[in-house]
Amino acid sequence: MTPHDQHPHDPRQKPPTGGGPVHAPADGPGLRAELRQGALVVVALAAAGVLLGLLWLWLAPRVPLVSDGKAVYFKNSEGEEAIGADGTFVLLAAGFGVLSAVVVFLLFRRGGVALVVATAVGGLLGSLVAWRLGVWLGPTQDVAAHARAVGEGKVFDAPLQLRAKGALLAWPIAAAAVHLCLTGFFGPRDAPPPPARF
Numbered sequence: 001m002t003p004h005d006q007h008p009h010d011p012r013q014k015p016p017t018g019g020g021p022v023h024a025p026a027d028g029p030g031l032r033a034e035l036r037q038g039a040l041v042v043v044a045l046a047a048a049g050v051l052l053g054l055l056w057l058w059l060a061p062r063v064p065l066v067s068d069g070k071a072v073y074f075k076n077s078e079g080e081e082a083i084g085a086d087g088t089f090v091l092l093a094a095g096f097g098v099l100s101a102v103v104v105f106l107l108f109r110r111g112g113v114a115l116v117v118a119t120a121v122g123g124l125l126g127s128l129v130a131w132r133l134g135v136w137l138g139p140t141q142d143v144a145a146h147a148r149a150v151g152e153g154k155v156f157d158a159p160l161q162l163r164a165k166g167a168l169l170a171w172p173i174a175a176a177a178v179h180l181c182l183t184g185f186f187g188p189r190d191a192p193p194p195p196a197r198f
Helices: 031-059 081-107 113-137 143-150 165-186
Strands: 064-067 072-074 155-157
Touching (some): 031 081
16 A cells, blocks of 8 residues: 555554654743742742841830839820831831842743742731741730839830731732732733734
């Protein structure tokens, strides 16, 4: 039987070698690589929460308290230090969000949605780490014991607190928003489709 007599879909026919179309690999990392990159981003940002916690502890205004031996009072009843602690956390966390989004984008420019999600999740974990670390390293939470230790009429610092828990979202929201903007403006573009041939 000559090659011209063979059926084009004959299973006994050997597949053609060479000359066939070669499929190029798809642009960007595969799903597995993208998930690995996302996990790395989450871990790195959660670890960066330690730095945020230390900065918050250092920069947050202290709330002065005083004891008369029976009760504990604010030294400045109209002071805004308590609000200042929350504001300091929000500003620092938003700055960390912008910085982390820029770094992640520059390292993984071809990343997809998984990296945006990882940046937001890592930012949230980093905020939680920073909050708990700042509270733990700050003045003791046992105000009564602290007042007895310093004595009557002595000024001492109140525990570091984050009263507005919504501040924990400053990092993930800023990170996700900036990363999406960077991807939209500077991310790789899809190649235009080839012109139709008639």
